[in-house]
Amino acid sequence: xxxxxxxxxxxxxxxxxxxxxxxxxxxxxxxxxxxxxxxxxxxxxxxxxxxxxxxxxxxxxxxxxxxxxxxxxxxxxxxxxxxxxxxxxxxxxxxxxxxxxxxxxxxxxxxxxxxxxxxxxxxxxxxxxxxxxxxxxxxxxxxxxxxxxxxxxxxxxxxxxxxxxxxxxxxxxxxxxxxxxxxxxxxxxxxxxxxxxxxxxxxxxxxxxxxxxxxxxxxxxxxxxxxxxxxxxxxxxxxxxxxxxxxxxxxxxxxxxxxxxxxxxxxxxxxxxxxxxxxxxxxxxxxxx
Numbered sequence: 001x002x003x004x005x006x007x008x009x010x011x012x013x014x015x016x017x018x019x020x021x022x023x024x025x026x027x028x029x030x031x032x033x034x035x036x037x038x039x040x041x042x043x044x045x046x047x048x049x050x051x052x053x054x055x056x057x058x059x060x061x062x063x064x065x066x067x068x069x070x071x072x073x074x075x076x077x078x079x080x081x082x083x084x085x086x087x088x089x090x091x092x093x094x095x096x097x098x099x100x101x102x103x104x105x106x107x108x109x110x111x112x113x114x115x116x117x118x119x120x121x122x123x124x125x126x127x128x129x130x131x132x133x134x135x136x137x138x139x140x141x142x143x144x145x146x147x148x149x150x151x152x153x154x155x156x157x158x159x160x161x162x163x164x165x166x167x168x169x170x171x172x173x174x175x176x177x178x179x180x181x182x183x184x185x186x187x188x189x190x191x192x193x194x195x196x197x198x199x200x201x202x203x204x205x206x207x208x209x210x211x212x213x214x215x216x217x218x219x220x221x222x223x224x225x226x227x228x229x230x231x232x233x234x235x236x237x238x239x240x241x242x243x244x245x246x247x248x249x250x251x252x253x254x255x256x257x258x259x260x261x262x263x264x265x266x267x268x269x270x271x272x273x274x275x276x277x278x279x280x281x282x283x284x285x286x287x288x289x
């Protein structure tokens with residue numbers, strides 16, 4: 001399925017993909033949709049940074065009770081000093097940005113977060129510019145000694161509600177809003193975004209979201225004041241209000257709490273942190289229609 005997702009880009013660049021599974025009966029202890037997304041992201045990433053008619057290899061094997069899925073390419077390679085940071089959000093080398101077809105640099109960061117939710121690991125390697133790159137993912141196999149209940153709990157974080165949550169992300173930074181919305185979308189929920197207080201309040205009244213993520217510094221109103229307006233808009237139904245901000249000052253936390261904001265998350269938030277919000281006790285008491 002991951003190959004099918006990446007195939008249009010591979011065909012467009014006339015690249016040769018070789019797929020080899022060294023364990024024909026290899027089964028993963030993983031969420032199928034998320035595992036597919038991980039492999040698809042690695043394949044499209046390899047394609048973007050590999051020239052036309054280049055070669056890409058996708059292989060899978062069983063090593064030490066883990067499935068090792070590897071994507072190797074003949075692309076532009078990675079500077080040695082960049083390897084430790086390659087999975088961080090927005091961390092794209094200047095050379096890489098020249099070859100990438102746009103985007104915010106979210107793919108590898110999401111791969112890392114999804115793999116770690118499965119109790120797995122991911123690594124990157126390259127001998128330097130012009131030598132290609134290799135990305136390897138380790139995920140628990142069905143035959144492994146990894147506690148299946150623990151892995152199941154990790155994968156299901158944020159998906160414990162009876163139906164997807166409606167989520168409003170309010171942030172004047174298009175990049176930050178898109179990251180948060182993308183992460184919630186991965187978890188199976190229904191995110192929408194707003195860039196200022198006025199449009200956020202309008203969207204809230206129209207969609208009555210279950211969860212509202214608020215940046216505290218907006219162009220027209222503070223996030224704290226917006227939280228108070230949201231609570232006043234529909235007094236009989238208060239959503240879960242979460243401040244998502246780079247300000248970790250104690251006095252600001254106190255102001256947020258006094259304004260009725262339920263949780264306070266400091267940027268950058270990872271997938272695990274946002275997933276935990278989706279199973280917040282307050283959400284279970286909301287009568288969603």
